[in-house]
Structures are given as structure tokens and as C-alpha cells.
Amino acid sequence: MSCFPCDRKRGKTTKDAKKASKATEKTQNANDSLKEDSSHNMMEVLKNESQHISAQTFTLRELVAATKNFRADCFLGEGGFGKVYKGRLESSNQIVAIKQLDQNGFQGNREFLVEVLMLSLLHHPNLVNLIGYCADGDQRLLVYEYMPLGSLEDHLHDLNPERKLLDWNTRMKIAAGAAKGLEYLHDKATPPVIYRDLKCSNILLGDGYYPKLSDFGLAKLGPVGDSTHVSTRVMGTYGYCAPEYAMTGQLTTKSDIYSFGVVLLEIISGRRAIDTSRAAAEQNLVAWARPLFKLKDKKKFSVMADPMLQGQYPARGLYQALAVAAMCVQEQAAMRPLISDVVTALSYLASQTHNT
């Protein structure tokens, strides 16, 4: 695997700085032309569809009141874009999640607003809904629907005794729902949206573990100003970015398919995309899994199933889910499947109930 560390939040440093900065530069170029394109397209879409835009504007005062002045007990977590708080809107009593974007280096008001309005046009049951935004002075905040069960990452990797273990059926339903969200972005949205930052922490869970993708617009709206900052957003998160994307900055929907494959492997195995606490050969999930995909004896695939499942999964379902993951993480981007095929396969797997 030729990915390199690129997640600012986790403070990773690159091993091959030269290669990284070259890739970043190229990626930046790709990103710029994509931005010009999508900005133009967005303006077109906005002209045609402005009557459907549902994003509300909020004043800073309203969001301060909703979060009790961003009080510590409302704090949900922090990612690469800023801090997230739980809040209650006084006007509607609605519970929301409010993301306070880091103030340094956002690309200016116009681009922020175009992006926000564009996002408010994207609607699908498997995408977290953007309720509104606030652009007040130099403050930029986004108001999302609140997802009560938190992220898939919390459920897979941050296990605590109060949390129920995700059973096999639930895992397949989450994978199928996340794939449907991605299918909407790739195949149904106009202009199509390449996610760029698909990972377990960006799959949020609602009641009944209903999955929704979050941050699908922010990945494009990355800050500018200092290059490491940009590269973080452009390159996606270490462990999830497709090799060709990391090396050349070539950005296609197939790089999202690769990231989806990594997420699916995490769902099946319970392992993290990158886990430095493991032995060297097992630290990178894809590198660990690739030789195992080739095993002739299918019974041995059970080594790839999450031990927490304690064998409670259908053997056939496991092979099939692994086959989908293996196709998605192929080195050759052109060999990876289309998201519509992934949706078909995973919807079938999710429809098979497994009772033990």
C-alpha cells in the first residue's frame, strides 16, 4: 500500500515527505480544477433550483443559546474541521448538532455559502441533513440533524460495556445504507459529488442504527492558507485513501469505492484501518487482508471475522461480504466495482436474516 499519513487531527507525520508534497501539489491542482468546475456547476444548479433550498440561516446568538454558550457538557467531539456540540434550537425545540468550523483559513464567504446552499440541495435518507448555517463575522457554523447513536467508529472500535455489540445483521444493514448514501452522491446528484473522506467516524447512526453519511460537503470545502492543512483535507484520512489518489491526486468516484471497501473491512473484522498497536504486518488493514482474500479454503475466512461476533454470522454471508470488500480495495481503480453494484450486493446480504 502506498498511502501515507495525512490526518492532521491524529498528528501523523509523513515518512516520505518529498513524495507526499509532490502528491499534495498535484492533488491540489486537481482539487482546484474540480473546484472551478463544481463552483460553476453549483451556480448553475443554484440558479435553477433555488426554490428548493431549505437551509435556514441562524444568528450566532441563536446558536450560543442552543449550546449554552458552547458549554463543555454539550461537546460531542472534534474532527479536522472543528468542534461539534449538541444543542437545542429555542425557536423549534429541535435537537441539533452544531459544528463550529475552525476559523483560520476558510475560503471566503461566497464559497462557503455556495457550498452550504449546494449541500442543502442534497437530500437522501442516508445522508445527514444540513438544517442550516451561520456566517456571522468570522464565525462559520453548520447546523445538522442530531444523530443519537453517534458514529460507527464508536460502535466498532470504542467499545464500552454500556454499548450493545453490533450483530452481523446490523453490520450488513449499516454497510448497505452507507453504500446507498454514496450511490446517491455518485449517481443521482447533479453534479455528482465525490465524497473524499469516507470513514467510520463519518458514518453516523440514528435510531435503530440507521446509517447516514456526514461531512460529504466539507471534504470539498477544506481550508486554504497553510499547505499541510489543505493536504489533510485533500488527501483524506490515512488508511482510507486509495493508492492512486495518494500518489497522483487523481480523484474519481473509484477512490471513494476504495475507502468504502476499507470501511466494509472494518465492519466485518472489527479492526481499525490503521492500528499501530498491532504487529507490523497487521497494522494496515488492507495489507493484512489482501493475502487472506486469496485463501483457497473458504473456511479459513473466519480469521477475518470480528472475534467479538463469537462466530455468530452466516459463513456464506461472510464470504460474500469479504468478496465485495476485496473488489473495492483493488489496487487498480478501474477494476473496482461501481457503487450501484455494491448497493445491490450489500442490500441482498442485509436482507438475509441470520438468527442463532
Ligand SMILES: Nc1ncnc2c1ncn2[C@@H]1O[C@H](COP(=O)(O)OP(=O)(O)OP(=O)(O)O)[C@@H](O)[C@H]1O
Ligand atoms: N450530526 C451529528 N450528530 C451527532 N453527533 C455528531 C454529528 N456530527 C458529528 N458528531 C460527532 O462529533 C464528533 C466529531 O465529528 P467530526 O465530524 O467533527 O469529526 P470526525 O468525523 O472524527 O473527523 P472529520 O473531521 O474528518 O469528519 C464525532 O464523534 C461524531 O460522532
Ligand SMILES: [Mg+2]
Ligand atoms: Mg466527521
